[in-house]
Amino acid sequence: MSNESRQGSTVIKGGTVLDQRGEQRLDVRVEGGVITEVGALLRGDHTLDASGCMVSPGFVDLHVHLREPGREEAETIETGSRAAARGGFTAIVAMPNTEPPHDSLAVVQMVRRLGAEAGLCEVLPSGCITMGRAGEVLAPMAELAAAGVQIFTDDGAGVQDPLLMRRALEYGKSLGILLAQHCEVSRLTMGAVMHEGGCCARLGVAGWPSVAEELMVFRDIELSRLTGAPVHFLHLSTAKSVDLVRGAKAEGLLVTAEAAPHHFTLTDEMLNGFDPIFKVNPPLRELTDVIAVKRGLADGTIDAIATDHAPHASELKEMPLDQAPPGMLGLETSLALSISELGLDLQQVVALLSWQPAAIAGVAHRHGRALEVGAPANITVFDPDLTWTVTSAGMASKSRNTPYAGRSVRGKVRHTVFDGNVVVLDSEAQR
Amino acid sequence: MKHLRSVDELGVDGLRRLLDLSDHMAEINRRSVPKVPALRNKTVVSLFFEDSTRTRLSFETAAKRLSADTMTFSVGTSSVNKGESLRDTIETVAAMGIDAFVVRHKSSGVPWQISRWTEASVVNAGDGWHEHPTQALLDCYTIRTALNRPDGFDGLHIAIVGDIKHSRVARSDVWAFAALGARVTLVAPHTLLPPSLQGWPVDVVHHIDDIIDRVDVLYMLRMQRERMHEALVPSLREYTARFGLTPDRADRLQQHTLVMHPGPMNRGVEMAVDPSELPGSVITQQVTNGVSVRMAVLFDLLGSGSALAGEAS
Numbered sequence: 001m002s003n004e005s006r007q008g009s010t011v012i013k014g015g016t017v018l019d020q021r022g023e024q025r026l027d028v029r030v031e032g033g034v035i036t037e038v039g040a041l042l043r044g045d046h047t048l049d050a051s052g053c054m055v056s057p058g059f060v061d062l063h064v065h066l067r068e069p070g071r072e073e074a075e076t077i078e079t080g081s082r083a084a085a086r087g088g089f090t091a092i093v094a095m096p097n098t099e100p101p102h103d104s105l106a107v108v109q110m111v112r113r114l115g116a117e118a119g120l121c122e123v124l125p126s127g128c129i130t131m132g133r134a135g136e137v138l139a140p141m142a143e144l145a146a147a148g149v150q151i152f153t154d155d156g157a158g159v160q161d162p163l164l165m166r167r168a169l170e171y172g173k174s175l176g177i178l179l180a181q182h183c184e185v186s187r188l189t190m191g192a193v194m195h196e197g198g199c200c201a202r203l204g205v206a207g208w209p210s211v212a213e214e215l216m217v218f219r220d221i222e223l224s225r226l227t228g229a230p231v232h233f234l235h236l237s238t239a240k241s242v243d244l245v246r247g248a249k250a251e252g253l254l255v256t257a258e259a260a261p262h263h264f265t266l267t268d269e270m271l272n273g274f275d276p277i278f279k280v281n282p283p284l285r286e287l288t289d290v291i292a293v294k295r296g297l298a299d300g301t302i303d304a305i306a307t308d309h310a311p312h313a314s315e316l317k318e319m320p321l322d323q324a325p326p327g328m329l330g331l332e333t334s335l336a337l338s339i340s341e342l343g344l345d346l347q348q349v350v351a352l353l354s355w356q357p358a359a360i361a362g363v364a365h366r367h368g369r370a371l372e373v374g375a376p377a378n379i380t381v382f383d384p385d386l387t388w389t390v391t392s393a394g395m396a397s398k399s400r401n402t403p404y405a406g407r408s409v410r411g412k413v414r415h416t417v418f419d420g421n422v423v424v425l426d427s428e429a430q431r
Numbered sequence: 432m433k434h435l436r437s438v439d440e441l442g443v444d445g446l447r448r449l450l451d452l453s454d455h456m457a458e459i460n461r462r463s464v465p466k467v468p469a470l471r472n473k474t475v476v477s478l479f480f481e482d483s484t485r486t487r488l489s490f491e492t493a494a495k496r497l498s499a500d501t502m503t504f505s506v507g508t509s510s511v512n513k514g515e516s517l518r519d520t521i522e523t524v525a526a527m528g529i530d531a532f533v534v535r536h537k538s539s540g541v542p543w544q545i546s547r548w549t550e551a552s553v554v555n556a557g558d559g560w561h562e563h564p565t566q567a568l569l570d571c572y573t574i575r576t577a578l579n580r581p582d583g584f585d586g587l588h589i590a591i592v593g594d595i596k597h598s599r600v601a602r603s604d605v606w607a608f609a610a611l612g613a614r615v616t617l618v619a620p621h622t623l624l625p626p627s628l629q630g631w632p633v634d635v636v637h638h639i640d641d642i643i644d645r646v647d648v649l650y651m652l653r654m655q656r657e658r659m660h661e662a663l664v665p666s667l668r669e670y671t672a673r674f675g676l677t678p679d680r681a682d683r684l685q686q687h688t689l690v691m692h693p694g695p696m697n698r699g700v701e702m703a704v705d706p707s708e709l710p711g712s713v714i715t716q717q718v719t720n721g722v723s724v725r726m727a728v729l730f731d732l733l734g735s736g737s738a739l740a741g742e743a744s
Contacts, residue, residue: 193539201625204539204561204602209626274540318518320538322559 008045009036010422012415015050015381018350019057019370028055030377033420038371048422050381053414056350057368058090058121058378060357061331062180062258063155063234063306066092066123068114069107070099075311075398077111080331081120082431083309083397085423087331088413090378091122091358091367096133097156103128103139105147112148119431120423121416122378124361126151129168129179135160138168145175150362153180155234156281158216160186165220169229178360180232181220183241184282188212193322195268195283203271205322208283210238217241221248221255230254232360235308237263237282239292246301256360257296258306261337262328264293266403276317276324277403280310283326297352298344304357305349307334311399329402332395337404339384339411346384354380381415388412396429434553435728436542437562438603443610446571452727453572453720459496460723470499473530473733477503478520478545479556480536485694485718486556486565490533493725499530499733517541518548525549530733534558539599552732560597566693567603568724571611573717574648577689584613590642592618592674593652593701594663596625600693601652605633616642618674622663639674644683649711650691651676654701667700675703689713 009031017026017038027042028035061084067075075083077094084092094111096102102111108125115123127144131137133154141152152172158181159165165181172179189208194200196207217233221244224231236242236259248255262280267287270278278284296302310327317324338349358368369375387410392400416424423430432445441449459465475494479487487503494501504524521532531552534542539559546553557563574589575581589608595601595617608615609632617624617635624635636642643649654670664670671677676690681704684690690712696702706712 196626198627198629201627202602202630204559204599207626274543315518318544320517320536320544321540322538 010046011044015053015055018054059088059353061092064092077114078118079398081118083331085120088380155182158184169227173229183213183216185212199268214240233257242296258304260308281326305352336409336411377420379417386412438606453724456723456726470497473499489721563599567607569721584611587613589648590646591650594623677703
């Protein structure tokens with residue numbers, strides 16, 4: 001069944017609608033890219049079976065490395081979009097650390113165009129804060145903002161210079177855009193391979209101390225207070241970082257934060273066998289940090305689950321641990337890990353995956369909207385009870401670097417509807 | 432035993448077994464023809480991705496005295512590109528029919544990665560800052576013979592002095608010495624200690640004078656000059672003043688105290704005395720014993736029961 005030939009209406013039938021308003025057994029009819037009716041026993045030209053499934057607003061991932069342009073052997077915008085669609089995402093924010101990076105209109109427009117051509121989800125290019133992500137000169141933020149870029153970050157590196165970060169916040173405030181920080185004081189993480197703690201001491205590798213993240217979280221909370229500009233914190237990994245954000249929110253500061261599934265499911269002990277598949281930046285930390293990240297997700301301190309999907313070619317992940325690049329796949333396991341590991345009710349899980357990140361990305365009018373008549377048809381249908389085993393070969397991503405291979409998880413995306421088209425049907429991508 | 436990658440995976444029983452076996456190998460090494468056919472038809476490949484003289488020669492001598500065939504694959508200081516081809520290198524060499532890889536690499540953990548890609552045994556000849564298990568074995572063997580402690584190190588006090596943080600020797604020795612019953616004291620400033628010592632069977636002092644006149648073994652580590660660039664100590668002069676073995680301090684050692692060093696030494700830095708003038712120095716014996724313990728390791732990994740009897744033909 002090809003979507004292009006699919007004319008008329010489609011009814012998502014037999015599922016339970018789960019959105020901001022709660023849960024209700026309802027069918028959803030989609031036509032012409034929008035929701036045209038929500039109700040019981042609907043009929044349409046086509047039927048999408050949703051029995052036993054939740055029907056929710058599409059998911060939004062604030063943090064995806066698509067690798068194109070520059071590292072197409074690891075991922076392309078098309079293969080990454082396919083992985084995203086299979087993970088239930090209808091919009092993804094593309095990180096700027098490509099080669100060349102997202103510091104010019106040409107690259108940003110190309111990324112968006114290739115995303116549109118793939119047609120599997122909406123690809124939202126982020127913009128660099130500084131030229132070449134080098135931390136020295138501001139990127140053309142106004143030009144990129146005028147072209148629709150909402151989130152600016154030098155992800156992969158933090159903006160080290162506090163004066164430059166202050167200027168970026170002040171300048172960005174006038175543009176209505178959001179700065180997202182990769183919090184890492186790089187002088188404290190020179191040559192770092194993994195979390196600095198007991199495991200790292202025993203394994204004899206250079207450590208990445210928690211304080212290198214926390215110092216920058218603290219600095220940027222204070223710079224946000226000073227400038228009145230909002231800051232988003234990428235991939236929080238330490239207990240103290242979560243506490244700092246919690247405190248800032250209690251004061252009413254304009255801060256938001258995300259956490260990645262690997263930071264609430266894995267610890268630094270995974271590296272005891274020296275397998276670079278578990279190397280990631282920021283690194284896997286200790287059990288106390290994992291518990292704190294979970295608590296932050298549960299109590300609203302952390303607004304979004306973002307995957308930090310970071311594909312790498314197998315040969316790079318077979319290099320010695322200190323030379324292998326950091327990063328792990330995430331798009332196709334995020335929902336399942338969130339359902340399996342967080343112990344939250346489903347509405348809270350979907351909030352963290354859908355409408356809360358949609359609001360941060362500035363796309364809440366298109367993604368993560370309650371399933372009401374007139375809303376754009378960006379919808380995820382998932383079975384919250386299906387247990388399955390992760391395999392690296394079962395990924396749509398071009399790379400294989402999942403740290404979860406062999407792990408049994410619960411919850412799987414069954415269908416994804418993007419812009420009215422069924423792009424994933426029975427867990428298989430349709431284009 | 433399939434691999435020797437760390438002291439940890441050897442365990443105290445394995446440690447004792449190999450030390451006993453080393454006695455037997457030392458006896459072979461004292462013969463007029465120090466060679467036995469124990470590992471005939473076995474092939475041992477030395478894969479040295481980092482420069483080393485004594486460890487590589489020691490392993491090769493050990494393998495030859497057991498009549499193994501040996502091959503050496505020497506790569507200079509490994510580049511990123513060399514690292515990328517590590518798996519291909521291993522699989523290519525393994526395809527020639529290899530029984531054991533002896534691996535030295537500047538990156539911690541490489542022996543673990545290699546053991547996932549080959550059926551051959553893997554012997555860690557030093558990986559990054561992580562472990563150097565045969566060094567620990569030869570150090571234990573040297574203490575055991577020099578102080579006549581065949582049953583273990585109960586009651587012995589061993590101080591390891593210097594750059595613990597970046598030392599694979601220390602990361603193996605601490606666990607081996609402690610497993611055999613010794614009390615281990617680390618002597619270093621915090622900048623040269625691992626970021627956490629949680630779970631380590633050690634105590635710590637920050638000045639060599641705190642232990643100089645009371646230890647049974649003084650184990651001096653090499654202080655690498657490049658550490659000066661990382662603000663780990665203000666100067667070599669200050670390091671020597673606080674942690675170096677100077678003539679004054681040598682005079683304060685107990686009569687029976689052994690002085691050890693894994694080599695290569697930095698004369699005038701950690702060793703501010705001529706070791707040949709130290710009565711307790713067993714630094715040369717360490718090198719000699721290295722051959723015996725490496726013979727024991729290779730035989731334990733590759734040999735079969737009775738093959739040690741008889742002379743090489």
